[in-house]
């Protein structure tokens with residue numbers, strides 16, 4: 507099996523590599539030449555193309571397979587085929603569990619199909635690449651991206667969105683761009699991919715447009731969270747909403763996504779950041795991440811008061827920006843209606859179950875309130891991840907603080923249980 511660490515023997519065969527270091531944080535061997543360039547669309551230093559012993563061969567490894575909706579995951583050995591052209595096989599070192607994994611596993615996702623390998627908040631090391639891959643190389647530390655960035659499609663070139671059309675259609679069907687899967691169980695049954703990532707497997711295969719190399723010094727057991735929750739919330743505040751100094755902000759739902767919106771709003775100098783959550787245990791966290799106020803609508807409303815009227819009164823007529831980070835369509839309506847007449851914008855981030863729809867009086871929009879959505883915080887994964895890693899390394903973006911639980915990968919089902927407890931922001935699994 508591929509050794510996740512570049513072996514000394516392998517490295518000694520590469521005369522151009524003079525210094526080999528052991529990264530104590532990520533527990534991996536690194537070399538100076540693995541340090542990534544800021545232009546992620548082309549690897550400029552191709553001097554290392556380390557061959558792994560497993561290159562071109564199927565790998566047997568541990569994975570968590572979702573065989574059916576609302577059933578525990580089956581932790582078992584699966585077979586991961588080698589990457590084809592424009593594909594990358596990654597040794598996942600760490601993956602977190604996002605609320606969206608639980609949503610799809612529950613059966614509420616119209617795109618959910620089984621059996622599949624879930625997981626989309628993961629990081630690891632490139633084990634091998636298929637033909638024509640020019641953007642990452644063996645040994646690179648990487649984050650999987652559920653929002654691809656090809657740089658060439660109509661979406662990527664528009665300058666208006668981070669959504670990319672290159673692989674989204676096949677991604678939604680749970681297959682690689684050529685329409686087939688790289689995962690099989692030991693019975694020979696094909697297993698579907700998920701969100702173009704499938705990080706609940708020790709090895710996964712992703713499209714080359716769905717992966718970004720990161721500074722190898724960044725700890726993979728923390729920056730895996732940049733694969734979804736932290737990036738989504740922070741980006742929604744600083745990119746989608748583009749919160750400005752002095753703006754007033756309300757954030758519904760104080761999970762990892764909501765608290766990351768809070769830290770984005772704080773970074774921008776928002777004058778008021780109100781968190782609304784049904785669990786008062788989230789109050790301390792909210793303040794720690796930068797909230798100025800916390801409201802529990804189940805406890806803090808007076809007779810005749812609604813959450814909307816309370817928020818409007820707290821902010822002299824309504825908020826400049828509100829964010830739904832719950833996935834609850836009633837909350838989405840409240841978030842819109844708490845916006846200031848004339849200009850308030852409400853950003854929907856939460857994912858609602860199949861069949862759910864939003865509604866409001868059109869007059870709310872006629873009078874200037876704006877409803878928007880945000881996927882992956884509007885962040886372009888390949889060209890903008892380096893900036894987020896720098897924000898994290900410079901202490902501007904909190905990431906470690908979200909890791910409330912860690913578990914060995916085999917405890918993944920217990921990790922899903924953690925999500926239901928108010929004391930959990932993220933459980934990070936370790937392979």
Ligand SMILES: NC(=O)C1=CN([C@@H]2O[C@H](COP(=O)(O)OP(=O)(O)OC[C@H]3O[C@@H](n4cnc5c(N)ncnc54)[C@H](OP(=O)(O)O)[C@@H]3O)[C@@H](O)[C@H]2O)C=CC1
Pocket residue numbers: 604605606609734735738758759760761762763764782783784785788831832833834837854855856857858880881882883926927928931
């Ligand atoms: N658009 C995108 O790109 C992305 C969307 N998502 C979605 O964003 C949402 C948030 O994700 P995440 O932070 O991981 O989830 P969490 O479950 O950790 O956070 C949601 C929070 O909202 C609280 N909540 C639930 N109902 C209400 C309510 N009626 N009013 C106020 N608060 C409420 C929950 O409390 P309690 O725990 O007590 O229920 C919890 O604290 C999910 O729907 C997820 O699927 C996630 C990532 C990316």
Ligand SMILES: N[C@@H](CCC(=O)N[C@@H](CSC=O)C(=O)NCC(=O)O)C(=O)O
Pocket residue numbers: 604606607615616617618669674734857880881882
């Ligand atoms: N498959 C669902 C929609 C799920 C969804 O909205 N996903 C979010 C990311 S959630 C991450 O944790 C997203 O960014 N969607 C954009 C996309 O292109 O998928 C459905 O069909 O309703």
Ligand SMILES: [Zn+2]
Pocket residue numbers: 604605606607626627734735
């Ligand atoms: Zn997610």
Ligand SMILES: [Zn+2]
Pocket residue numbers: 654655656657658659660661662663669670671672
């Ligand atoms: Zn594209």
